[in-house]
Amino acid sequence: xxxxxxxxxxxxxxxxxxxxxxxxxxxxxxxxxxxxxxxxxxxxxxxxxxxxxxxxxxxxxxxxxxxxxxxxxxxxxxxxxxxxxxxxxxxxxxxxxxxxxxxxxxxxxxxxxxxxxxxxxxxxxxxxxxxxxxxxxxxxx
Numbered sequence: 001x002x003x004x005x006x007x008x009x010x011x012x013x014x015x016x017x018x019x020x021x022x023x024x025x026x027x028x029x030x031x032x033x034x035x036x037x038x039x040x041x042x043x044x045x046x047x048x049x050x051x052x053x054x055x056x057x058x059x060x061x062x063x064x065x066x067x068x069x070x071x072x073x074x075x076x077x078x079x080x081x082x083x084x085x086x087x088x089x090x091x092x093x094x095x096x097x098x099x100x101x102x103x104x105x106x107x108x109x110x111x112x113x114x115x116x117x118x119x120x121x122x123x124x125x126x127x128x129x130x131x132x133x134x135x136x137x138x139x140x141x
Contacts, residue, residue, distance in 0.1 A: 020082065022060070028068075043068075
């Protein structure tokens with residue numbers, strides 16, 4: 001304790017503080033299984049802005065705090081200080097989160113990945129048929 005009765009706490013620079021908050025935001029987002037695009041939709045911002053906050057290039061905007069707490073159950077004390085627990089609960093506005101997870105970009109990425117996997121399976125079935133000289137009724141349709 002110093003002469004003013006205050007514990008000596010190492011002070012962080014603004015940049016260090018922004019980076020730590022950003023890293024906790026990233027951890028919370030990933031723990032919830034959200035992409036930056038989905039979180040951006042929920043917060044009414046862009047994916048690029050989410051990335052800037054997560055990288056500590058931009059301070060966490062104050063209006064996001066309530067949305068992060070009420071929509072996702074992220075404890076604000078934890079988010080801002082790293083103290084206590086992340087305590088993410090089932091979101092109060094769960095339907096909003098589910099709605100935002102149906103963002104066209106997410107569906108498009110899922111469809112692209114499914115198409116890619118289907119092509120791989122078709123190729124493997126054709127190769128199996130060729131090597132073993134059998135027909136598997138045309139493989140996948």
